[in-house]
Amino acid sequence: MAKSQYYTILTKIGMAKFIAARASGNGINLKSFKLSSKVILPSEEMQSLEELVYEANISSKSVDESNPNYVNLMCHVPSDVGGFEVNAVGIYDEAGDLLAVGNVPRTYKPILQEGSAKELMIKIVMELSNASEVILKLDPSVIMASRDYVDAIKIELELKIEALIQKYDAELQRVRTEFSNYLLESNFNREIAKYLLQSDFNREIAKYVTLSTNQTITGAKNFTQLPTSSIKATNDNQFVNLATLKEQALGVGQNYKNKFYQIM
Structure with missing residues (x-):
C-alpha cells in the first residue's frame, strides 16, 4: 500500500513526553493547535511551525470508538477568520511544546469580504500505544461537537423519543379501551334500569282504572274506594x-x- 501524502507524526519532544507520561502515570493535556501556510514534510525533529496563520485551543478530544489507541482531535476555524491558505498543522501541550505535526491538503480559508465565508474543521488522528495517556480535558469556551458525535447523539435522542411516543400511544390506547368499555357497561346498566322501572310502573298502573272521554271497563275490577x-x-x-x-x-x-x- 502506498504511503499517504498527508499524515501526522509525533515529534521527538512529543515521544519523550508520552514515554514520561507512561512511566509516571500522569497524562498529557493536548491543549492547542496552530496552522501554517507553509508546505512541509512532517519531521520528528520539528520543534515549531513557521508562517503561522491561525492558532486556537483544540475544539474536541475523544478516544476513537472503533480503535482505543486512536485519539481524535478536532481543530475548528470559525467563519469570520480567513484570507489565508492552510498546509500544515501542529498540536501543542500546556507548556507550549510541539508534540505532533502534520501536513494537510492545500486549503484556502476565505472570509465574507471576499464573497464567501465558511467554517473549517481539521481532524487530527493520533495513534498511541495507550490513548489514556492523553488528558481529554477541554476549555469550555471552545468546545465544539464533531459531526459524528452530533449524528450519534441525534440518533440516540430519536430512538428515545420514538420509545416514549410508542409508550404514550400504548397508554393512550389502553385508556381509550377502558373508557369505551365503561361507556358500554354504563349504557347496558342504564337500559336494564330503564326496563325494570318501566316494568314496575306498568304493574302499578294496572291496579288502577283510568277513564277519559268515552271508554268502557272490561273484565272484573276491584275498587279499594x-x-x-x-x-x-x-x-x-x-x-x-x-x-x-x-x-x-x-x-x-x-x-x-x-x-x-x-x-x-
Whole structure:
C-alpha cells in the first residue's frame, strides 16, 4: 500500500513526553493547535511551525470508538477568520511544546469580504500505544461537537423519543379501551334500569282504572274506594252520583218511577 501524502507524526519532544507520561502515570493535556501556510514534510525533529496563520485551543478530544489507541482531535476555524491558505498543522501541550505535526491538503480559508465565508474543521488522528495517556480535558469556551458525535447523539435522542411516543400511544390506547368499555357497561346498566322501572310502573298502573272521554271497563275490577265524580248524569248509561240523588229527592206525591224519569 502506498504511503499517504498527508499524515501526522509525533515529534521527538512529543515521544519523550508520552514515554514520561507512561512511566509516571500522569497524562498529557493536548491543549492547542496552530496552522501554517507553509508546505512541509512532517519531521520528528520539528520543534515549531513557521508562517503561522491561525492558532486556537483544540475544539474536541475523544478516544476513537472503533480503535482505543486512536485519539481524535478536532481543530475548528470559525467563519469570520480567513484570507489565508492552510498546509500544515501542529498540536501543542500546556507548556507550549510541539508534540505532533502534520501536513494537510492545500486549503484556502476565505472570509465574507471576499464573497464567501465558511467554517473549517481539521481532524487530527493520533495513534498511541495507550490513548489514556492523553488528558481529554477541554476549555469550555471552545468546545465544539464533531459531526459524528452530533449524528450519534441525534440518533440516540430519536430512538428515545420514538420509545416514549410508542409508550404514550400504548397508554393512550389502553385508556381509550377502558373508557369505551365503561361507556358500554354504563349504557347496558342504564337500559336494564330503564326496563325494570318501566316494568314496575306498568304493574302499578294496572291496579288502577283510568277513564277519559268515552271508554268502557272490561273484565272484573276491584275498587279499594268508590269512584267519585262531580259531573251530573245526562243519559241512561251514566252513573248517578249522590249529589244528583239528593238534589232530585222524592217530594210529596212523587214515586220512584216518576222522579227517576224527571232526573233523566
